[in-house]
Amino acid sequence: MITLIVGKKGSGKTKKLIENANEAAQKSNGNVVVIEKGLKLTYDLSHQVRLIDSDAYGIQGADALLGFISGICAGNYDLTDIFVDSTLKIIGHDMKALVQFTEKMNALSTQADTRISLLVSASKEELPEEISSFSVQI
Template sequence: MIRVIMGKKGSGKTKQMIEMINAAAQTEHGNVICIEKGNKLTLDIHYHIRLVEASDYDIGSYTALKGFISGMYASNYDITHIFIDSLTKIAGGECDNETENFLDWLNKFGEQHNIKFTITISDDADLAPDGVKKYF
């Protein structure tokens, strides 16, 4: 299952995600991961959440992000929820057809391994491709 939260900068996406992450820390029975670009969430999320700073791993494309997520799961089968803050900033692009393809892959990966994904994208939701909007 994938949920995309999309909106322009300053629309409250990160605040909403922080609330969801902290709720997941209390309700999930497995490991919860949060991938972010920068260290802005460090003091806001529950200490049980595994916080991963994407810049430390030189993730610059959707292909690299697929490999990164696959590798995290391969090393820890107890992951139940992954939050990705600012997807297009991590992958280095715009919200486009490549984003759609990545979300479709992520949805399939999540269904195969019983992992939920919650993702924020900083962009105008009205301009999102239909393939992205289906995950709103």
């Protein structure tokens, strides 16, 4: 299952991510992963959450992020939740690429039986129509 957490900069998306990730870590019988650009959330997340800096692994672009997340899923059968902060910064500010990426993440989520949440810095009105079928939190 894919969830999009959308809103303009300063709208509270990261706070929502922190709450959701910490809650998932408490309830999960498996592993919770947060992927972000930089390590700003180090002290906000529970020690049970695996925090990964996308910059440390040179992840740039939708295909690189998809491959990285696929590798995480392939190497960890106990993975229950993945949260991706700053999705548009990592894949590029291209809404068409976001649509394709979201569709691929949805397929991966089903295959790996993992919940995936993507934070998108855009208003709901800016999102392409193709994304409206996914669960959107504001």
